[in-house]
Amino acid sequence: MAPPLSRRTLFRAAALTATTASTADVKRSVAAPATRAGASGAPAAWTVRPFGLEDVTLGPGVFAGKRQLMLDHARGYDVHRLLQVFRANAGLSTRGAVAPGGWEGLDGEADGNLRGHYTGHFLTVLAQAYRSTGEQVFADRIATVVGALTEVREALRRDPAVLSVEGRFGRAAENVRGSYQYVDLPATVLADTPALTLSAWVRPAHGAAWARILDFGDGTTRYLYLAARNANGVPRFAVTTSGPGGEQGLDGAVPLPVGEWSHLAVTLADGTGTLYVDGAAVARNTAITLTPAALGTLADHWLGRSHFPADPVFAGALEDVNVYARALTAAEVAGMQNRRAADTPAGRGDLASYAFDETAGAGFADASGRGLDATLRRTWGAPSHPGFLAAYPETQFIELESMTRSDYTRVWAPYYTAHKILGGLLDAYLATDDDRALDLASGMCDWMHARLSVLPATTLQRMWGLFSSGEFGGVVEAVCDLYAITGRAEHLALAKLFDLDRLIDACAAGTDVLEGLHANQHIPILTGLARLYDETGEQRYLTAAKNFWDMVVPHRTYAIGGTSSGEFWKARDVIAGTVSDTTAETCCAYNMLKLSRMLFFHEQDPAYMDHYERTLFNQVLGSKQDRPDAEKPLVTYFIGLTPGHVRDYTPKQGTTCCEGTGMESATKYQDSVYFARADGSALYVNLYSASRLTWAEKGVTVTQTTRYPKEQGSTLTVGGGRASFALLLRVPSWATAGFRVTVNGRAVPGAPVPGRYFEVARTWRDGDTVRISVPFRLRVERAPDDPTLQALFHGPVNLVARRPGPEAVRLGLYRNAGLSGDLLPSLAPVPDEPLHYTLDGIELAPFAEGTEDPTHVYVRRSEPRVIFGTVDSGVANPARGDGTTLLDEVWAGAPFHGKEALVARVRSTVAAWVSEGLLSRADGDRVVSTAQKASYAR
Template identity: 45%
Template sequence: MHLNRRNALRLGVLASVAPVGIAHQIPAGAAPAASLVEPFGLDAVALGDGIFADKRDRMLRYASGYEAARGELAGPDRMLYNFRANAGLANPAGIRPPGSWDDANGYLRGHYSGHFLSMLAQAYAGTGDDLYRRKLDHLVAGLGESRDALAAAAAQATPRVAGRTGTALRLTGSPLGHAEHVALPSGLVDGLTDLTVAVWINLAAIDTSRLPDPNADPAPLRNGVKVFDFGADADHHLYLTVRADNANPFPRFGITTSGTAGEQRVTAASAIPEGQWTHLAVTLGGGTAVLYVNGTAAASGPVALTPADLGATAANWIGRGQFPQGSVQYLGADVDEFHVFSTSLGADEVAALAAGAGPGGDLARYRFDEAPGAVCADASGNGADARVIAPTDGRRHPGFLAAYPETQFLRLEEFATYGGNAGIWAPYYTTHKILAGLLDAHRLGGNGDASEIATGIGEWVHSRLSVLDRARLDRMWSIYIAGEYGGVNESLANLAALHPDRPEFLQTAKLFDNTALLAATVAGQDLLDGKHANQHIPQFTGYLRMYEQGAGDDYFTAAEQFWDMAIPHRAYAHGGTGVGEIFRARDAIAGSLWQYPNDPNHAETCCVYNLIKLARNLFFHTRDPKYMEYVERALYNQILSSRRDADSTTDPQVTYFVPVRPGQARGYGNTGTCCGGTGMENHTKHQESVYFADRDGLYVNLYMSSTLDWAARRTEITQTTDYPFEGASRIEINGRGGRFDLRLRVPSWATTFTVEVNGRRQSITAEPGTYAVVSRRWRDGDTVDIAMPLRLHTEAALDDDTIQSVYYGPTVLAIKHDPVGTDLATGLISIAVGDDLDEAFEPAGDPLHFTADGYTFAPLHLGDEDPYHLYWRRQQPSAETLHTYSPRSRQ
């Protein structure tokens, strides 16, 4: 017998590496909220020949062949590039990051590596091929090394470097540094009418090698970068910037009580040089501000505002600006001799300071000559010590692991907005993908180090969020994109299952509650219109997982209610949802095809990935066939169609969108994007929902050639079928067997569904949209033959009976045709189809191909880049035409 992973597990050979704690989505052993149904692991179900094995094998060739010309581990090394760079570790020669959003400066860098981990773990579990295990272990080991290097750096005291006199503080700057800055005491300049601030800086050169365009001028990156910034917020503050803007690339002092538009400014006329010490000073008093460079007045002008006009100055910083605002950068420079005076010094006094003489600041004086550490001692005698905010400030948990600095998370806590130069997308989204990948590496790949690293990440998340109040958390999770956290609450609940003696993991999962939407959904209020779909779908899978760990019934109610708001009310014919990435109005299907002219794409693939996950998890608790009906629709249509029918070892060849606007085409590729990541996972776990079990028997949910190793009953179930190309399947039972219920899902379109056991027709109830049950004592060699003749059936858009899609069995058929118009009136192909679909649609030779009224219909699952029409106008709609997707609503 060939010793693959499935057989080895059966024989106990791999017992030493078998992971513990998490089954596939559902925890092993008893849980506080136990499920009615349990899935089988990927290693227990082997795919047979067919379309799903074909799509999987293309992804396996990508998983095994990615960068293979450079060596077996070059692919994982690319996934480690950004982690190593962030941790200060060397990367192998010639290795570059994956690219796109996971490029060297990508705001989501690291997320794709998490998906790659999950793909490798699933590939290993499903095939037993040690190649995937070696790649997986190398990637986990590299993540562990990066985590250890980050922890070692954080354990060091903030160093001092050679200064203008004595030692200085080095700030690494942005956008690519760790964004160190210094927090001065609150209220330092409150009530002052006169002020002087003076400092020595040595401006660092910007490393252009990691910029998107290394040949571009890096100087504009310093626009708005603050030497200091004192105030209450972005509307009430005073500042000195090293470079005002492109038109004025010179130092500028500004003060305002009404934002940028109300600034009173003075601007110098020459730039600050790099790599040499420059003395800068600002004096403010008597209605005049003067900006000095190296002891000489460089600009002056009338400025009526004073620090007293700013109110309480709680945010006083060296090296950074105020939040919230659209562009926040950090100073890259060595800083020395920072003085704050309560008076407006004269020109001779400023010149003396620049010459190294004169008095020190009477409010605060920071010489940075103290021992390394996070405290910057005040030499003025006022006790106004400042604190360095940096990875080495002593506040970092050693479990932190990311491919970018922890500053991303600080920015989110300070209410950064999405995009622009704020430099933040969705840090906890990235955390989730890394955490989920590590948990998959442990659960499916038996890697114990992955569990330890994941646990540390969970501890670090707890350390950051547990000190924040609910109002701040609510604001964070409400921010578009930046507040997107994927399903990190699901991963934290999985950690709670791994560590039942660690309640902080479930407590931390609750900190991710999107409280307003959660409460509304529990109450049955549909607020989804306009919501970022993939920002919210995985939250509800997380809530369901939290319910399983004992978080409370409301979390289950939320997941169930959310599902019913999304499906069928926002589902297209192939199972996808959304216009672009956004949920749109309830029951507006036809209306959404052209309603948003600037966004021709629909049905983000990540959304259907997460909807399938939510559907199967809800089935575990409800056994409601509607969830598996959806899984079939989405899996056999959008997911199959999301993988191009061509091999590639350079990118996963998956879709971002599978559009439904008539005449659109799919685009494939997507290295580094969110859908590129979920796409890698989609096609290495096709067998996950074919079979489930409960204490009474077996559910056959999907008709897919496969073999189940049902170890608990010492029974093997083999299913042979060419579904969806044929409406039949044979199931063979080998092994001990015994008495159990065999539950066979009857698809909603299957008006005829018959079952024979060992050639004998069974008398069973087989209503469409239910499970037909055959209950008996099964013996070795028993056969079950299922017949469900494929038939044509149509489905109308919820908001227009005349706009329809057509299916043959479970397969949605699309018209192969270019665009014909730009709105509902002109853009839909009109076809004369009466009540008799068999008369209107003629088989066209190739499998699942038809012609009707001169148009060619082909299965959507063909992975090509041809334009297509999923919806068309039926000239003679039948009175019985479907009005909605539902297991019990059919033509």
């Protein structure tokens, strides 16, 4: 009988439907694909099924400790800061919130063209936290974010509306930074006037250069404008009929204060222009020969927008804007400092007059008597589909469709950002059943389908092949999950629109084309393909994913489990040659774990879980700093593998992709500890981690008690009623020192094989106890392109040397190696600090510890003399041309059953080296004699 897994357990996405359909319609559609997916709802192609985060509780240990730090961060971080960029894009009040730094703000890298992605990550974190802990605070925070995003989408669907705020005299109209809104005036404002006065109260919210208070013009050749700040930060007025080179202008003396009201006025008549700030003349130009009349008929008359597309929209508030067909006197301008123009001798502008007293709608009344009412608009128009939701304009998506070259400063992965938002919304729905989250997610997918389905296949292939700009993350996986629930054809069609054929075809054919590719752009593509196989049965998708994994593991995988160098892949099996300060991007580790997990659902190759353990227990744990922080999640971006590298836990001012995935990793550590065979006949124990599984379908619990990896084993206790199933215990590939299992104190017969699962099948009863013993050995892993560059492992734990660089740490490890081949006897344990050792005064500690100590993941092996059991033969340790030494060849024969077997190995090895002329006979005799004299640890 298949385990009754909930939708939360099986899918991280929910139903997707057209925006014309109601949420009830979506829920009714869930039943449609049930037959195809199987009674449990999981894809029929999955031969094992995961448990939900709510089904597995972490016990005390390193995972619980790291998670607690992230849960505390998620509880306390102000989610309104994350919503700031969404609200701004929709022209809504940002409630005084300040956007996070780094990639989430307009001042971040590439002007924040990735903003919004972090909010999606944070929603996923909140959803995972709620499912794991059941704490209401996380559900409440999800509701806040989802509610705000619902308001944002509604605002984007309709025409922009005035954001009314307190003004200098009454009300004012605010344009929040990032809103892309402006005021559009009728075309007849200037009316061929030969003289002019422009008057406005302004409260800038940002010091951006070239933001226009007003700009009347016909493109970038004929125009006049008043800017709050020029390149030097001071106000500027200019008029021209020949573009920037022909501007005749006026420049202020000092910047306008940000966040404060200032009055600006420009008068122009008889060849003289004067610029006033707060009633005082600050600039005069008697050589302005151009008049508004000289400009002729102008197409556009804008408040807050420039005719130069690269210039920012004015961020701040406007009040009492007046345009006069004459030059006001200095006294008239000065008289406006404490009253509205209408209440001064100057009166309202006779060409146009806007008080901005409106508190709703998109229109602004003209009080000049000319009836030139203005309209609030967006610079980018309106969304192409009512389901659109983003923290920036749809222009990012539109421009991508015509791009032929990568340029992330113009377009930076808009579909990647869309995926993160979509994924967060779907996770939120699955965790809380909030129909609004489902509706938002559904709308986003409908919008993506509407946008992409009309594009030629050649355009799609070009888009998805663009580095960075065309990156789309794991959107295919999410959409496939949706299709599995709804069964709607357009959902499957959407998923297939992201096919990058040249990558799929090459990987399916087993052709390694990864060199030069951006790693994290491509890893989630293959996870999506594995899901696409589930829904289409198209074998090339799954074959491509499996072959791709084999191209990365181990051929492009560092000791800690990570991959990529400077975000890209280099040649196959080049590890030492790619070590740098920018190796092992943390997002890559996150996504390779997702891919490994997904492939295991299809084929239970223990290698997938071996990689999972390596990466989770080393890079993923070590990427989270071991201290609390309310402002930052403290997660690495790159993990440098150069000698003495110090991890940076606040990269790029925060809110990067890796901090997003790092937060997610830290709130789902338990997601792959246990899997169930699809027919319910077996339970896979993939990881040894303190935890408690509630297997509802079987009516049992499985509690795992362990301090692993500080403890070399684990104890599993079955609770509840009787249940028959096989317990499948993963025997790590490194477990060459033995793997022993007892049930209720009695040894289980059989010979566990490293790199496989060991089966214990029985009818389990309440209180049955399984004890697993898995002794660790200290071993080295050599870089394939330089065997002298080595990483140290004690069981699953990467031990790093802690010492400043830049010189590599050199270690000799054979001096007291045990007959088993264990190198640990050469190290001295640090009292009361498990997994900490010293050698030659150098501390060795687990990589997983999130410290700021300078570390050496890789060390240089240095065995200058032949030593056995701490007895020095006095003979130099010779080496072959490939770097393999005499001692390497001797110890390659371990384990040895006794001293005699070791001496026999030494004797045969020495004879071979002597015959090859690599060692003198006399030195060979001394080596053999030393091996005979020495005493050895087991």
